[in-house]
Amino acid sequence: MIKRYFPILSWLPHYHRRLLGADVLAGLIVTMMVIPQSLAYALLAGLPAVVGLYASILPQLVYTLFGTSRTLAIGPVAIIALMTAAALSGVATPGSAAYLEAALVLAVLSGVILIAMGLLKMGFFSNFLSHPVISGFLTASGILIAASQFSALLGVDSQGFTLVERLVSVIPELPKVHIPTLIIGAGTLVFLIAMRRYAKVLLQQWGLSAMLADLFAKAGPVFAVLTTTWITWFWQLDEAGVAVVGSIPMGLPPLGIPMPDAALWQVLLVPALLISLVGFVESVSMGQMLAAKRRQRISPNQELIGLGAANLAGGVSGAMPVAGGLSRTVINFDAGAQTPAAGAFAALGIALVTFTFTGWLHYLPIATLAATITVSILTLVDVATLRQTWRYSRSDFSAMAMTIVLTLVEGVEAGILIGVVLSIGLFLYRTSRPNSALLGRVADSEQFRSIARHDVETHSHVAFLRIDESLYFANARYLEDTLYNLVATRPELEHVVIVCSAVNLIDASALESLEAINARLKDANVKLHLAEVKGPVMDKLKRSDLPKQLTGRIFLSTYAAWRELDND
Amino acid sequence: MIKRYFPILSWLPHYHRRLLGADVLAGLIVTMMVIPQSLAYALLAGLPAVVGLYASILPQLVYTLFGTSRTLAIGPVAIIALMTAAALSGVATPGSAAYLEAALVLAVLSGVILIAMGLLKMGFFSNFLSHPVISGFLTASGILIAASQFSALLGVDSQGFTLVERLVSVIPELPKVHIPTLIIGAGTLVFLIAMRRYAKVLLQQWGLSAMLADLFAKAGPVFAVLTTTWITWFWQLDEAGVAVVGSIPMGLPPLGIPMPDAALWQVLLVPALLISLVGFVESVSMGQMLAAKRRQRISPNQELIGLGAANLAGGVSGAMPVAGGLSRTVINFDAGAQTPAAGAFAALGIALVTFTFTGWLHYLPIATLAATITVSILTLVDVATLRQTWRYSRSDFSAMAMTIVLTLVEGVEAGILIGVVLSIGLFLYRTSRPNSALLGRVADSEQFRSIARHDVETHSHVAFLRIDESLYFANARYLEDTLYNLVATRPELEHVVIVCSAVNLIDASALESLEAINARLKDANVKLHLAEVKGPVMDKLKRSDLPKQLTGRIFLSTYAAWRELDND
Structure with a gap:
């Protein structure tokens, strides 16, 4: 000392x-x-x-x-x-x-x-x-x-x-x-x-x-x-x-x-x-x-x-x-x-x-x-x-x-x-409009990659959306916009899986947005799922009402969600 | 209009x-x-x-x-x-x-x-x-x-x-x-x-x-x-x-x-x-x-x-x-x-x-x-x-x-x-000391999970380190500290793989830090690899000297790194 x-x-x-x-x-x-x-x-x-x-x-x-x-x-x-x-x-x-x-x-x-x-x-x-x-x-x-x-x-x-x-x-x-x-x-x-x-x-x-x-x-x-x-x-x-x-x-x-x-x-x-x-x-x-x-x-x-x-x-x-x-x-x-x-x-x-x-x-x-x-x-x-x-x-x-x-x-x-x-402003601006990617499965593997960049398999009734950023107040509204647009442009969708491998934090603002998204997708008969939620993020989510309200499930891996929802 | x-x-x-x-x-x-x-x-x-x-x-x-x-x-x-x-x-x-x-x-x-x-x-x-x-x-x-x-x-x-x-x-x-x-x-x-x-x-x-x-x-x-x-x-x-x-x-x-x-x-x-x-x-x-x-x-x-x-x-x-x-x-x-x-x-x-x-x-x-x-x-x-x-x-x-x-x-x-x-301050503070996890392989799968939370397989001479945050100026020094500590406490290490699945951005400060880390690990005979670098991040890295300087390789998936470095 x-x-x-x-x-x-x-x-x-x-x-x-x-x-x-x-x-x-x-x-x-x-x-x-x-x-x-x-x-x-x-x-x-x-x-x-x-x-x-x-x-x-x-x-x-x-x-x-x-x-x-x-x-x-x-x-x-x-x-x-x-x-x-x-x-x-x-x-x-x-x-x-x-x-x-x-x-x-x-x-x-x-x-x-x-x-x-x-x-x-x-x-x-x-x-x-x-x-x-x-x-x-x-x-x-x-x-x-x-x-x-x-x-x-x-x-x-x-x-x-x-x-x-x-x-x-x-x-x-x-x-x-x-x-x-x-x-x-x-x-x-x-x-x-x-x-x-x-x-x-x-x-x-x-x-x-x-x-x-x-x-x-x-x-x-x-x-x-x-x-x-x-x-x-x-x-x-x-x-x-x-x-x-x-x-x-x-x-x-x-x-x-x-x-x-x-x-x-x-x-x-x-x-x-x-x-x-x-x-x-x-x-x-x-x-x-x-x-x-x-x-x-x-x-x-x-x-x-x-x-x-x-x-x-x-x-x-x-x-x-x-x-x-x-x-x-x-x-x-x-x-x-x-x-x-x-x-x-x-x-x-x-x-x-x-x-x-x-x-x-x-x-x-x-x-x-x-x-x-x-x-x-x-x-x-x-x-x-x-x-x-x-x-x-x-x-x-x-x-x-x-x-x-x-x-x-x-x-x-x-x-x-x-x-x-x-x-600081530039960092906040960058994180407020995060990159997001729709994912598909790399053939015969458990890997998922962006549809736009790779040749991958997809389901028409399930969308796998990876958001490349922590979800927090500055991009909470962006998250809502992205998901509403996705559902609006693909009427055949029955399931949306948010792949959270790049989500290191979900703050109270983003939690509210997720709850609002869940409620609105429910009205549109689309189930909302989460996948690859990290340990520390999951620990916090368990203290909220989201896991109970969620119309879909929380999967450990994207591959598990893929297998499960394929049969649906 | x-x-x-x-x-x-x-x-x-x-x-x-x-x-x-x-x-x-x-x-x-x-x-x-x-x-x-x-x-x-x-x-x-x-x-x-x-x-x-x-x-x-x-x-x-x-x-x-x-x-x-x-x-x-x-x-x-x-x-x-x-x-x-x-x-x-x-x-x-x-x-x-x-x-x-x-x-x-x-x-x-x-x-x-x-x-x-x-x-x-x-x-x-x-x-x-x-x-x-x-x-x-x-x-x-x-x-x-x-x-x-x-x-x-x-x-x-x-x-x-x-x-x-x-x-x-x-x-x-x-x-x-x-x-x-x-x-x-x-x-x-x-x-x-x-x-x-x-x-x-x-x-x-x-x-x-x-x-x-x-x-x-x-x-x-x-x-x-x-x-x-x-x-x-x-x-x-x-x-x-x-x-x-x-x-x-x-x-x-x-x-x-x-x-x-x-x-x-x-x-x-x-x-x-x-x-x-x-x-x-x-x-x-x-x-x-x-x-x-x-x-x-x-x-x-x-x-x-x-x-x-x-x-x-x-x-x-x-x-x-x-x-x-x-x-x-x-x-x-x-x-x-x-x-x-x-x-x-x-x-x-x-x-x-x-x-x-x-x-x-x-x-x-x-x-x-x-x-x-x-x-x-x-x-x-x-x-x-x-x-x-x-x-x-x-x-x-x-x-x-x-x-x-x-x-x-x-x-x-x-x-x-x-x-x-x-x-804003809280968000910056949280992202300046990101969560990081050493990963191991979930048996018989291509999945990798935190050693601390899951029962997984590991190699003694390869460390898989997942940093749960974009790498930017506020955590650039933290990144250096984390890696130097890892190498200092595990003298048997020959390879460090930074798993970048949660890294949505590498700014100029973090790039400099990665170059410094690469040079120092080289002195210590440890090779530095990257895995699961996202498309937009990789596009930018290609415009820097890092890919050339890197002592190790850039793998598409953690599993590919695991297979490759296992035989090493």
């Missing part, structure tokens, strides 16, 4: 030196790698760069206590940063103290929501984000984030939370492009893309091991940060107008519980809910994927608690909302992390940096960070899934396309909400 | 004298019967009594042109009146000109919404109101309406749109009970209940035909109105403090298009949507029931247009939102109406009354109308369905109970909305 809520107890007692070595090494690598992106995502959220460092310390340490994934690395992530910026834009001006406080409130709210969902075992809620909607949302968010970084690469201003707003605000600024900034930004961009594409192969050709080559290739942002910071410092480019991160306060995160007025909590409730949901889905799907690779398991409900605790910890330590980050987790995994201790070592590493070296980051150009974000974010744009979904299912594709369009045009919150509503 | 949108063209050309006689008689009877309830429902909506008459004229005439039901009678109905009062309470004071104008706007909006839904063929939307939710909503509304009439019966004041508000406001007023009003109110109440319960049997014993006896019994409200109006006039009881309808303007309804500001349209949009939906569901289910009795059919989408046109007509002729009324339709049907012309004759009759006799209604006591409403409305309270639903399905019952409680406590709009959301 205690182990369930404190998964750390299941691995810490067995901890030994070999694990320690691997974890310390992974922690060290993660520390170096994630500093640029932590700063970048804080800026993306409209917050001071140092908030990104704070968000990588206490939240990660707390997750180590409560999380079930061995390799998930917690910190600021791009999507959540974008959603944070959208949520806070309505309540305060970026850069103000009120804006920072609202970010803390958002983190605390997300934490409370996630923990509550975890305690209530509501991990299944994330199931209602369908894959096409998630994929579409990530693609559109990637484009939005890249668009938001475009102006920083050019050294001009732009605002907005939709693609249109961004374009409208950046176009008039284009003549003011700042050449030194553009050189740094574009240079970093080209360098990073080249590193991604060629470095690994090249380094391996030079004799490095695959793992080391991969690690170096991934360290591209670190080299870029070091180089451009040094250049900016050496030529004092900040005085020439290159925007830099500026002075970052040295020291550990400030502790304190945010105490805003009730109105702020209320305004931020829905954004916090969406941030929680998106953060959870992203973290859990990544955690599951990596756990599967090592034949481990994670518990979604405990992950909710772990993520919630991490966000709460962030809210009281000057940080922004956090989640399991894609790139930092992959770095951690590839660097050989064995237990959550690796994450804790990385958190301590970043704490050390925050405590001592932040002065060195003063001259880091914003354009370098923008290039870092742009390159890492474009991996979210997933054209292959878009194409596959189009080929497989037009309606899934339409949900995906609407999510993309609305995210780009109306912003992240509208996009994710419409995606969920559309997915 | 023209006939589809003007159903009148399908019956008017064949109209003849015998139909005319029947329709005129029915129209005459309906005219007399519905005047009391028309006045009463207008008062219930907080509107002048005459609005109820207006609502029975032009809307009914227009419905005659566009409606497909032969017997549906259009006019003010209790639920819609209650919802109208709730919707208007926020925007104006009852009795004011603004309140009346808002009622017209509500009618116009409902009309536009209904016509739009009809043209877009969205009649299926009403399917999402499940029977338990409708039944619970009607029950709670009946109680709310009865509670709202209670104070009028006692001759005291009360306000509110929830049961609690009503009770809180009426209790302090109880000492001020007005005795003459109470005598009229309670007297009418007892008289009407007695008429309902005993009059028909008694009159038949006295030798009247069943139909005539029934008609007389239903005329109870007409007798009550005539008698109490005469008493009030004779003793001038209005001067003694008995509230009366008062002077009703004589003449035809005033024509004019309401032209309010944009803000009002916006505020009334959601209430209008709910009123449209509820009015449509009530009208269509009644229309279908009566059409079925005479082996006729109605078209739900054209009914939307008919009802919408009726509401539009109401909005431009001084009326309130309307729908097909339960009691007036039953009176019309029982009085022998043959075509929609009967409704038109009733509308003309009421127009004649409005044009000439409204002066006579001055002394009609409000308490009489309150008693009329109370008696007719209590038929909505449906305890039998409540009990049956409890017995059949706890989750359907919970949706029903929540609808009742929320309608009583939070009002009609919250009640119906939560009912719809709960119905």
Whole structure:
């Protein structure tokens, strides 16, 4: 029981030196790698760069206590940063103290929501984000984030939370492009893309091991940060107008519980809910994927608690909302992390940096960070899934396309909400007009197949109708229509057998409809039978009056009904 | 094509004298019967009594042109009146000109919404109101309406749109009970209940035909109105403090298009949507029931247009939102109406009354109308369905109970909305954790049944898993979990066959999950097969990569898989 809520107890007692070595090494690598992106995502959220460092310390340490994934690395992530910026834009001006406080409130709210969902075992809620909607949302968010970084690469201003707003605000600024900034930004961009594409192969050709080559290739942002910071410092480019991160306060995160007025909590409730949901889905799907690779398991409900605790910890330590980050987790995994201790070592590493070296980051150009974000974010744009979904299912594709369009045009919150509503609506629509098939017998067998698709035997006075859906309120009327039409068009019918092999549920509405159908067929001298009713469905039917009222019988198999009614 | 949108063209050309006689008689009877309830429902909506008459004229005439039901009678109905009062309470004071104008706007909006839904063929939307939710909503509304009439019966004041508000406001007023009003109110109440319960049997014993006896019994409200109006006039009881309808303007309804500001349209949009939906569901289910009795059919989408046109007509002729009324339709049907012309004759009759006799209604006591409403409305309270639903399905019952409680406590709009959301939520929850069963072969047959429920043969190296649900985003993860658990607990497994007889849909999310499962089982040296994939599902799968990637095969029947894999 205690182990369930404190998964750390299941691995810490067995901890030994070999694990320690691997974890310390992974922690060290993660520390170096994630500093640029932590700063970048804080800026993306409209917050001071140092908030990104704070968000990588206490939240990660707390997750180590409560999380079930061995390799998930917690910190600021791009999507959540974008959603944070959208949520806070309505309540305060970026850069103000009120804006920072609202970010803390958002983190605390997300934490409370996630923990509550975890305690209530509501991990299944994330199931209602369908894959096409998630994929579409990530693609559109990637484009939005890249668009938001475009102006920083050019050294001009732009605002907005939709693609249109961004374009409208950046176009008039284009003549003011700042050449030194553009050189740094574009240079970093080209360098990073080249590193991604060629470095690994090249380094391996030079004799490095695959793992080391991969690690170096991934360290591209670190080299870029070091180089451009040094250049900016050496030529004092900040005085020439290159925007830099500026002075970052040295020291550990400030502790304190945010105490805003009730109105702020209320305004931020829905954004916090969406941030929680998106953060959870992203973290859990990544955690599951990596756990599967090592034949481990994670518990979604405990992950909710772990993520919630991490966000709460962030809210009281000057940080922004956090989640399991894609790139930092992959770095951690590839660097050989064995237990959550690796994450804790990385958190301590970043704490050390925050405590001592932040002065060195003063001259880091914003354009370098923008290039870092742009390159890492474009991996979210997933054209292959878009194409596959189009080929497989037009309606899934339409949900995906609407999510993309609305995210780009109306912003992240509208996009994710419409995606969920559309997915559910499409499913309900599909199930409300189910496929049904008249069946005949495959010659000399006990198998029954659709008359329309197979060459089968039939009786003229018995109709076997298979309804390919659970019977529930949304298709109860459809069921009545289908049966009345069947009887109206075939006056020679004496028996109708509803084959229930695909009926997994009969709810109270459908039960009423079946009773009405039974009564009306009785008037028309047609007997109504059921066949292949599943165990759980039958258990429930026995508690209703239908079995008594039914003019016909309930057969175990369609074949039994066929034999029985043949002689009739 | 023209006939589809003007159903009148399908019956008017064949109209003849015998139909005319029947329709005129029915129209005459309906005219007399519905005047009391028309006045009463207008008062219930907080509107002048005459609005109820207006609502029975032009809307009914227009419905005659566009409606497909032969017997549906259009006019003010209790639920819609209650919802109208709730919707208007926020925007104006009852009795004011603004309140009346808002009622017209509500009618116009409902009309536009209904016509739009009809043209877009969205009649299926009403399917999402499940029977338990409708039944619970009607029950709670009946109680709310009865509670709202209670104070009028006692001759005291009360306000509110929830049961609690009503009770809180009426209790302090109880000492001020007005005795003459109470005598009229309670007297009418007892008289009407007695008429309902005993009059028909008694009159038949006295030798009247069943139909005539029934008609007389239903005329109870007409007798009550005539008698109490005469008493009030004779003793001038209005001067003694008995509230009366008062002077009703004589003449035809005033024509004019309401032209309010944009803000009002916006505020009334959601209430209008709910009123449209509820009015449509009530009208269509009644229309279908009566059409079925005479082996006729109605078209739900054209009914939307008919009802919408009726509401539009109401909005431009001084009326309130309307729908097909339960009691007036039953009176019309029982009085022998043959075509929609009967409704038109009733509308003309009421127009004649409005044009000439409204002066006579001055002394009609409000308490009489309150008693009329109370008696007719209590038929909505449906305890039998409540009990049956409890017995059949706890989750359907919970949706029903929540609808009742929320309608009583939070009002009609919250009640119906939560009912719809709960119905859909419960369905999604149920389908997100589907039943699944491991199957074995019924000895010497081609039938396969659940191992847990039947005595069947099994193979140790082949598992037959039947998933009793369509595979879609909400249960995609559940599917993965189920299969991974199966393989983890049975190391001797070499083949897993997913029996898809109950799978009516595989959406893009579930397809991705199946591909992931296939890849992971491959790592574990287990082959994945599918069996009994339905035609439409298979058609779609062929457009994906799954059939190529699949480590196993796709079998037509479970039995074929059993034979094939047995030799393996």
